[in-house]
Structures are given as structure tokens and as C-alpha cells.
Amino acid sequence: MAAADLTAEPPALTPELVAALPKVVLHDHLDGGLRPATIVELAAEAGHELPTTDPAELGAWFVEAADSGSLERYLTTFDHTIAVMQTPDALRRVARESVLDLAADGVVYAEQRYAPEQHLQQGMSLQEVVDAVQQGFDEGVAEAAEAGRTITVGTLVTAMRHADRGVEIAELALANRDAGVVGFDIAGAEAAFPPSNHLEAFTLLRRSSFPVTIHAGESSGADAIWEALQLCGALRIGHGVRIDEDIELAADGSVDGARLGVLAHWVRDRQVPLEICPSSNLQTAAAESIATHPITMLRDLGFAVTINTDNRLMSGTSMSREISLLAAEAGWTLDDVEAATLTAAFNGFAHHDVLEAIVAEQILPAFAELAG
Template structure:
């Protein structure tokens, strides 16, 4: 492949066999995955001031800010990415490059998570913003096909939980359901902004049989997860790492609370993001991240990058960290990928075909 179009992900050895494994990305924010050089160019066009205009120095600034432990500084990183994503041309470019970066990471199925209401400062309405992103995603898929790679992408239309616009965003997602929108999410500050505050939107989506994932169990704990799955009809949990607070398990032995038992028994997918969780304090290290214990207990875990730019990561890097620091093997990586594929908001016949045509043959070809 042309490495200018499909650059090797940051932090990954280009010869790492994990890079060639087929992958599924469920929790992958569009505004958290921009290329630094693109930010510099778009900022110049928009007249937006950046901390630095050197792409590599900017990449380091995003990573260092996300790792600073300072929430204000962490949130500032998104002020810069969102600021340069305010025109149709910029949104299309970012979405196109996002797909190409997925392809370079070995991803064959990806869901682009983003909030249209954050991209209206220069006169776009939400429908125009979604159309611009859809153009970019389709252009990226076409570029991948021209380079002999198959990838399927969809939009996760996201509302912000600290705003009161969720019903309009849900209606927008339904409007686009036949044209690229595959699911709905709420994001933003979790503590103090429960998902039940958006119940009107979730009830509408539930009546319309439209898939829902909800950020829960990252910055807030048991009650956030409980509301997401039992009140707001979520089919998946964005993060969900703090489900461990509803269990008392040591070395695989112990008891689960009612909620944890429900999540396990119903195989509610957990969109876990190890590096991001370490940055935000939801986990102390990759080695101690709940994902490994949850996997061993049989929870439906998946591996995701969350924000590729802020965490200087990719799914390949997350997998390599889990192998090197948490003792995962090829079978564990395959299990998490099968989990992700089976819980993606993609039609069953497509998922079934991808297992036979892409996933199983891809893992059979690789040795760690």
C-alpha cells in the first residue's frame, strides 16, 4: 500500500505481525483521530492558533496533554481538533483520512463516532455535517478498494450528554439510517449527566429498532452502567471498565453483583480502551487494566483505541501492549476481535460473511 495514503500507526513497529491481523474498531472518535499534519493545514486555513505548527511536535503535545492528569489540559486537546472541523471540506477530509488510518491499522470494519452538534460554528447544519462526513468515509472506502483492501464503515451519530439536544440528534440518526448511520451514542462528561436525562431520545430509538451504545462506566460507576443497559436500552457499553466495582473477584474466584452478573449473562459488549483508561485514571496500568480479568471471566470484551491522536495509539498498539504487559496471546486477540465483529452495528449476514472471508483466514496466517 501507498504509505502516504495509509501511514503506519504511531507507536507500532511496521514489521509487527499484529499490524496485519484483521481488526474491528467500535469505539473510535473521529475528532480524536486526526493526523497532526492535517490539523496544522486546516488550522492555517481557519485562522486557528495551535500550540505549535510542527506536526511531530504537535503530535507530542496532544499525547503529553492527554497524559498530564490535568482534565482541563486534556479537554483542551479536543478544542483544537473540533475547531478545525467546522466546514464541509474539512469534515470530508478528516473522515477520508480516518478511514485510511483504519486500513493501515488492519481494520476491516469500523464505526466513526462523532457529535454533529459540535461542528456548526461556520454555518453548517447537522444534516450538512453528516453528509460531509459520509462523503469522506465513502471516499476512504474507495481509496482502500483501489489499493486492494476491504473495509466497511458506518457513522455512530453522537449527542452530548451535558446538552439538551439529544432528541434532535436521535432524529438525525434515524434520518440517515439508510445512508451510513449505523448507531447512536451519547458522550461528554459522565458524572452528573446520567443517560436517563435523555430517555425521550432513547425511547424513540428503541421504538424504531435503532442500535444504541452509551458511554458508561468510565468516569462514573455502577449507576451509570445500570441506567445505560436497563433504562436506556443500550446494546453496548462505551468503556464499561468500572463494572468491576459491582463484583468481588480475586484470581477468578468470588461473587458478582446483580448488575455485573446481568452484563456477563447477557453478554453485553464492553468497548474497552486500555491506554485511554490509563490516561483518564480508570485503570492504573495496562497490566492491571480490568480488561484481562473480565476476559478471563467470560465478559464480552473488545479492544478499542478511543482517541488515536490523544493516546498516540491504534488497535495494533493496544493489542501489542496487552500481549507484552498483560500476557495476552493470539487466541485472546482473536476472541476480542470475534466479540467486536459479532457486536458491531452491521447486518448479521455481513458479519457472518466477514468471519469466514476475513477474520478467520487473517488470524490463521499470523504467528506472534
Template sequence: MTTQDPGARPGEALIRALPKVLLHDHLDGGLRPQTVLELADAAGHTLPTDDAESLAVWFRDAADSGSLVRYIETFQHTIAVMQTADNLARVAREAVLDLAADGVVYAELRWAPEQHQAGALSLPAAVEAVQAGIDDGIAAAAADRHIIRVGQLVGAMRQGDRWQELAELAVAYRNRGVVGFDIAGPEAGFPPSRHLTVWRYLAEYDMPATVHAGEAAGLDSIAQAVHLGQADRLGHGARIIDDIAFADQTDGGAAELGRLAHWIRDHQIPLELCPVSNLQTGTAESIATHPITRLKELDFAVTLNTDNRLMSRTSMTHEMKLLVDEAGWTLDDLADVTVTAAWSAFMHHDERRDLVEQVVLPGFQKVEGALV
């Protein structure tokens, strides 16, 4: 996409109107604070505070530690209220509605069903409950004239050692809402090499996979994700910047790519970058210096994502506005990452093409018309 003014920078209202594609959003990290309060009260779960605004602030501040491990600890409260089919369906439905209201036209919601069995809910029942919520949310959004398509990414927790079981679950539900597989959780100490047979199994069944890598851990984590895990996308992947030497970090000077960085770029492996979350976990120091901008300039397959909307108190509109305000992004930059995300979605090629040509590009052209 090329605007008549390549430097055009949309304001918040126009950014909110843009069509957005979201590939990296955790179901258990995007609850409404009021929903957490209500479900916790019904379940008898104690929260750090007892009103929605204070709870929203607590989640953000607790996640704002600079540590991925500490960030992950905040999920004990959201997971605690997602242990029944009804609660899972409600959370999924509200997630779809919130994303649709933010202009998201395609999303993949990732979660780890193994964390939602404290109430004896079976893995299949959990997946079906989430799908019911997604379907209800899509229908309700459509009634409000918001068209959105949403798929599930079934994940396994790295430390849980149930990878094979969850991979089989993903394959079993691939035509019933599940679009791919993921591993998440503590990155250091739990590499893809831990369960090599899982990746061969997924490949045998042609199941797309994304792997959290290059967030808390570095280049070896990324290398294992793409070479051993056969990852179609990288969850985060920001640390690939460590394999690039810049002549000048401040003015877009020449860059020398290392062997792994070349591999990632040559194969156009999509990076699911999440700027606000990355600041919280210490992966980046500021929006202005976040690797997303330099990686995009170097033609890596960059996508923009929210990660955990509750913990980061963010949205796709918020992520985009920060990049416009603090990193100098233009409408063209936002269009580039959105189109890249659409072409990287876990669906068939013709469906991706339709998403790009019939939804994303027309939506950006409409906003472009409002700028000129």
C-alpha cells in the first residue's frame, strides 16, 4: 500500500477504524477486569483488590516487573476463574466482542487447555466450551455489524510435559475451530528439543505450529524453534535482533545479519511481535527502540500483536498508536504489518488472499481517503 502522503500519521480515531489482524493474543490474558471480579466471587477465589479499575491497574503493575517469570505469575488469577465450561465460554465470547470492537477482523486466540482442568473438565470439553464462546461472540459481533473471524491455537505449557497429548488434541479439533498448535510458558530450560516426537507428529498431520521463542531466551531458543520445532511462526522472536550488527543504532545505518537472522529473513518466518508486553518483560527498553521497527525496515516478516490485553492494558489500537507516536510509524507501516499478518494467518491460501484483498486493503484505503 502506498499513500499519497507516505508520511501520513493517523490519529487514534482513524487507527481504531483500521482493520486489524491479530495472531498472538492469549485467551487467559485478555479477560475484562469486571469479569474476573464476578467469576472470582462466584468461585470463592481471592483477588488482590475488589473493584474493576483497581484490578486492571494491579494486573498491569504486577506484570510490569521486567521479568517474564513474574509476568507469568499474574495468570494465577485469570486461570483460577476459567475452570468451568460456562466460564470458558463467557471469557471467549467477551474476547471476541472486545477484539471486534477494536477493529480486529481476524484473530487467533491461544490458550493451554491443560491449565483448565481443576474442576475435572476434560480437554475436549474445554476446547468445545471455548469454541462455543467464540461462535457466540462472532454472532453477537455480526449483529452489531462487526465481522470477525477467530480461530483457536491449542497450546501446551513447556514445563507441563503434556506436549504430545495437547498436539493430538489440536489435530483432533483442527476442523472444529482449532487452527494451530503452540508451546508457551517459561522459555529458559524448556526448549523444543525436550519432546522432539511432537514436532514430527504435527508435521505428519500438516498442523501449523507457532513457538514462543526469542522473548526471554535468545538465539538458541529461536534456532530450536525453527529447526527442531519446525515453527511456521515465532511467538515474539524479538531477540533475533541479537544476531544483527548495526553500524549505527540511531539512524538506520547499515546492518550485518548473522546466519540465523539470514535464515529467518530468507524464509520470511513471521515474527509475532508484542511491543507493550516486551517492555514489561524486559525484552525491549522503549517503544521507540523496540526491535520491531528495525526488523521491519530490514524486510523481516513483522506482525504486530497484543500478547495479553489485560496484563499489558493494551489493544491493537493502543499498540498501533504507540508506534505512530513514539516510533514514527505511518499509515503505510501499519498497513505493511497488517497485510503480513493476514498472509501469515493459519488458514488456507485462498482464504488469506480474500482477507487481504476484500477486507484489509479496502479498510486501509478507506482510512487513507480520510487522511488526504
């Protein structure tokens, strides 16, 4: 066998190569990833009025409406997706299609999050919501396998941070920990709704040895990240880009000689995974451009960064698109993407043996082959 050429340049991240990469997404909202055509069909059945019934125009409307520079305005777009996800059949369809779309994009491990409490308008119970979504995930995984794509999907049951059902939703997550649910999250507007509002839920989950990720440091500052970690016991941080408030770069803007505050040191030293969503962060003004997005600076400083989509519909995006943007505008290489993919894979909330098998059987061989 010929020795590897260690001096060879890594291959360029062309669209074809990016499409072929095995991908891991830890931060992807089920209600933010619907197909526009599906929304149109389900809205007609539900009698829900949409801004337009043309699927292409509707997809463009979601991106434009979400591109407001405000997290609160961004979140209003979910009124339309939530409205069409109120029956078991609709939930099952949306979940199945989500898995198929992720698998078609090369995703081999995905954690899908959603808030069951938002799907009760037509009389379903919380458990019935979870059952319908899980059936859809299972159908999607099986259908993807028939098409030659292997994907593993775990569920993150989410509580809405502005509501008062945290304990109830935490108990729901625990009741389904052996039925597809791998973790817990809180989501929604950060302002005025700190993670500690749900401290009782987080205490229950910690005592039950159940994994938690928390949206923090997206629109709120670094203090929200501290609270999520030190008061609520988060193992990962959703977004987390505001950690840059606790980092002082050199006078020339370089990472050489950067000074990290106590929190930034904690996050880096403990290798707390950051579920960073570049395109979404631009839309909510958490970052100004892909070229200057904190993800690259954090990568260079040794933080545990991962690449995510957040809401594929609202950002008009996919994992392939996020990777391609980082390559084209921030200079990311194949090695950078592989490192972020492995960080994500080993920090999923599925059991370690499951993640280890995905890395050994799907991720490492594919990257090695693509690297030539």
C-alpha cells in the first residue's frame, strides 16, 4: 500500500464533495423544516390561511419574513407551520419527510427537536403527539434505508421557555427515554425568559441522569450561557455565539494572544459543545456575515464548535448549504468540516456505542475516501 502524501493539499469543498460528505446535525427544529408544498396541502386541509399557496413563493416568504434581524420576529413565522401540525397524520407526515430530506442531504445522525405542547389545539394529548412524531421518524428512517441511505434520528423534547409546563414536559421526555427521546431542551424568545425559570425541570432531569441542551447566547448575552451551564446543568449550548462577548481578540483582530474571560475559559476547557447555526444567526442579528461569524474564531481558539441548520425552511438552508457557505466565505477546509462533524457525532445524546458505530462505519471511512 502506498504511503499517504502528507504534503498534499486537501481537496476543494466543491458542491459535489460537500453533498457526498456524511453530516451530523444536532440543532434542527422539526417545525422549522417543513416542505413548502406540504404546508400548502396541510393548510388546505386545516382551513388555515397562508401568505400564498404557491410553494415556491411560500418558501421565499418564510426566508424573507425570518430575515428580520430580530429573534422575536423570526419566531412569528412558526405560526404557520405550527398551525398545520395539529393532527397525528400531519405530524407523522412532517416527521417522515424531515428524515427523508435530511438523509437525502447526507445526514447520518440527526437530533430533531420540537415542543409537544404546541400541538394540542385539536385535542391530542402530549403522549399522542410524541407517538405520532416518533412513528413518522421511524417511517422516514425505514424509507431512507430502502433508498440506500442510513440515518439515525433522536428526539429532543422541548419546553417553551415563556410557558410554565417545564416539569410536565421534562416528565414526558423521561417517560419516552427508551422510545426515541434522547434529550430535553427549552426554546423560544430568550428575552425575559431565562433558563432558570425552569430550574425545577432541570433539577428533575439532572437527578434522572437525562441529557439537556439549552438555547442560550443567541439573542441574550453571555450571562445566559453561564446560567444554562452553571444553574441548569446543560451539557450543550444551542447557538452560544454570544460567548464571544467574553473573548478579547488581539488589537489586529487575530486570535493570537486572545484573552478569554472566566466563562469562555470554562466553555473551552470543558469542551462544551456549541450548536452553532450560521445562516440563522445572520437572520436574527447574532452575527453580521458568514465571513465574520464567530464560529470560525471559536474554531481557531479550540472551542467545540458544531455546524447546524436550526430551521431549514426559515433559512432556506441545508447542512450542505451551511458547509458550503463556510467554505466559500470563511475559508473552511475539508479537515475543518471533519473535525466539526466528529465533535457533533461524539456529543450527540444517543448512547455512546451508537455514536461510536456511526463514526467508525459511516463518518471516518467516507471522509478518508473523499480526502483521496
